[in-house]
Amino acid sequence: MNLRNQLNFSGGPGVLPESVLRQVQEAIVEVPGVGLSILGISHRSDWFTGVVAELEANIRALLALPQDYHVLFLQGGATQQFSMVPMTLLRGRTQAAEYLHTGYWSGKAIPEAGREGPVRVVWSGEDEGFRRLPGEDELAFAADAPYIHYVSNETVEGLQFHRVLGRDDVPRVCDMSSDFLSRPCEAERFSLIYAHAQKNIGPAGMTVVLIRDELLAKAPDGLHGFLDYRKHVEAHSTYNTPPVFAIYVVLLMTRWLLDEVGGVERMGEINRGKAAALYELLDRSEGFYKGRVAPNDRSTMNVTFRLATPKLEARFLEQALSAGFYGLSGHRSTGGVRASLYNAMTLPAVENLVDFMETFKRSHQTAA
């Protein structure tokens, strides 16, 4: 059988493990022990209450999350968090929230925050085309900011922070949508982490929010119920009908991470190995494949590169697709090539891509 899922290099929704897909296939018809399809089980059932409880416990275990965090499963994607975060933490404040502008997705979060209150862009990589991340000597954070916000992995550009930013006396807020549970993240150093499921940990439709209890006490009154984290805390993530299917698949993914992979430390090692295989090829290609970003800021999740001419790039993408490597076109905003190596992408699949790229290079080197 041709395991198509091994060849899905898409930027998102991303690849899921074969073993999880098999369980999903079974659950579509009948969840073992329940006698109903996953698509028709009530979110008010004891079974689903158990799913939410187990998923929460698994995430706490994977991240060694302290007890004073709430674990929420929301809708609206990461995009809704671009708004919910400043509604909760910035509305009515006079000090500016501090945002880093490191790429496409952080650039989407900034104007949404601006609707709620003052925002200061601490650093922007825009003038340099988002080819690198800032060093510590380029960053000065204010002690009185309501919070700082950054994106740990800029999915479009292929930039990833390999350290925690900010200061310990100002709440850190981080969009980890494209690297959540792909490596250890020192969750206890953040006040709020959000990540939608569809890059690393499941299908689209669900967003994980980890929020420290003390932030809720300071939230303004009068928020719409659906946009108020406190309502979701009280309702244990069933304030309205939640995406039962998506939440169940994420539960299966956390079981896979715990039982088959062996935790996020191990997942991080595997992900570093996959990325290294591809970056080593770029580095020894003598400029045939040109990496987009500064080597120190390379992402383990999204490997971005260009070829010499748009024509050669188009030929590469076309031949890759017919060889079974799906989803390699760069984001519509940047072009180029992007290989996304999310958790379920296997090392053998990455090695297949490396072989394909070696062969393509040999047959096109002189033509370029």
Ligand SMILES: *Cc1c(COP(=O)(O)O)cnc(C)c1O
């Ligand atoms: C894909 C992505 C988003 C957009 O998420 P939606 O769920 O589509 O709203 C936001 N942030 C990051 C870092 C992403 O990779």
